[in-house]
Amino acid sequence: MSDIGTRTPATPSAPVSVHDLDLPVVPLDARDGTRDETAEIYHSLSAESWIARSQIGFSILHYDDVTAILRDKRWHNAVAKLPELRGITDPAFIDRPPSIxxxxxxxxxxxxxxxxxxxxPREADRLRPFMRDVVHDLVDDVAAAGRADVAVDICEPYPIPIICELLGAPREDWQLFSRWAEDVLRIFNGTALDELDVIKQAQLELNDYVREMIARRRSDPREDLITQLIAAEEEGDRLSTEELVSMVxxxxxxxxxxTRNQLGCAVGVFCDHPEQWALLAERPELAPQAVEEVMRYFGAVRGTGRFASEDIVYRDILFPAGTFVFP
Ligand code: HEM
Incomplete structure (x- = not known):
């Protein structure tokens, strides 16, 4: 393959389009393997090039390019484009006002x-005792058996009670929230197109529930995120009800x-490095560094999506408006 970093454009004023480059290709199953297998694939791709062609765009493989692209405001967050990328045309998914x-x-x-x-961070600290109680309960439930499927028994159920507590939703509604969250998150699955009705129904129910909560908190403020977001004011500016729904x-x-996946990744890393687990048990004050390091070493989110909001020339290569990249 030619060295695309120094490739000479056809004419000095017309940089070559990224779509016309001869690039290595990210295999479709690149992320299906273990951490080490995935790492090996990306490692060998990045030894070859800083950019590779992927299923719907281009993977950016080198640190400096990832940083440059994430810092360049002409690259916009692709999360709102996700439904479109999945082939969804229903306006209920396409025309939503952008969330944060x-x-x-x-x-x-x-x-x-x-x-x-x-x-x-202070608000997060407020919930720490509750977070501990939740995880203790989950561990207690499996402790007697002496074994557990950590992903299913601990990681999966862990975040919902905390998000409910954060928002101020009552305990009896946790199951409801869990189902809505599960269904709404199906939008990230490759099968989203076949599950649109389920996703839409969950979204409608969740939004109605949140609108009702907002109405109740307006007249009866509590110590929860919804109350704080209702009260949030900057120079007379406030979030509208629909912006509050979108924030939730x-x-x-x-x-x-x-959160679920990162917890699972962390436990996986410690299983591979039991001496580090023993060290952490001995010196629990190392927890903050342990969190940083497992997120660096085995992050649950190993990339994000951006699209070119206008024609962008980077490294003498033209990325036409609309091009997707995955730094
Ligand atoms: C370990 C768990 C988490 C991981 C790995 C994670 C990862 C990320 C990443 C990579 C981004 C940047 C996305 C991008 O720019 O493309 C992000 C943004 C964001 N995350 Fe998280 N996140 C975690 C937990 C949470 C939690 C618990 C919340 C809410 C309670 C949250 C709310 C947000 C919000 C609101 C943004 C957007 C921030 C902005 O654009 O201003 N995240 N997260």
Missing amino acids: LAAEGDLHVRLRRLVAKAFS NAVIVGGTDT
Whole structure:
């Protein structure tokens, strides 16, 4: 393959389009294997090139390019494009106002400002005793047996009670939330197109539930995220009811599978390195570093999506508007 990093464009003023380059290809099953198998595939791709062709765009494989692209505001978050990428044309999925996960520019800055206080480390600390209780209960449930399927028995059920507590949803509604979250998150599955009705129904029910919660908290404020988000104000600006609904959705979409999967990845790493587990048991004050390191070494989210909001020339290569990349 030619060295695309230094490839000479056809004419100095017309950089070659990324679509016309001869690039290595990310195998379709690149992520189906174990951590080491996946790492090996990406390692050998990145030894060959900083960019590879993937199923719906281009994988960006080198640290400096990932950083450059994530910092360049012309690349927009692709999460809102996900339904479209899955072939979904239903306006209920396409025409939604952007949530904080997908917003760009001034809108993103505004949303971040409004929610910054509610998402502070201090607010997370408030929930720590509750988080401990939840995980202790899950471990107690399997402790007598002396064995567990950690992914199923611990990681999977862990986040929902905490998200419910964070939002202020009562305990009796945890099961409901769990089902809605599971169904709404199906949008990330390759089979989303076949499950649209289920996803849509769950989304409608969840949104109605959250709207009702918002109405109740407006007249009866509590110590929960919804109350804080209702009260959040920046220079007279506030979140509208629909923005509040969208924010709650973002918390569910952003906080459920990520947390579950990261917990599973962490336990997996410790299974491979039992001496590190023993060290952590001996010195629990190392937990914050352990979290950082397992996320670095085996992160549940190993990439993200961006699309070119306009024609972008990077490394003398043209990425036409709409091109998807996966840094
Ligand atoms: C270990 C668990 C988690 C992981 C691995 C994770 C990962 C990520 C990543 C990679 C992004 C950036 C996405 C991008 O720019 O393309 C992100 C953004 C975000 N996450 Fe998480 N996340 C986790 C937990 C959570 C939780 C628990 C919540 C909510 C309670 C949450 C809410 C958000 C929000 C709102 C954003 C968007 C921030 C913005 O654009 O301003 N995440 N997360």
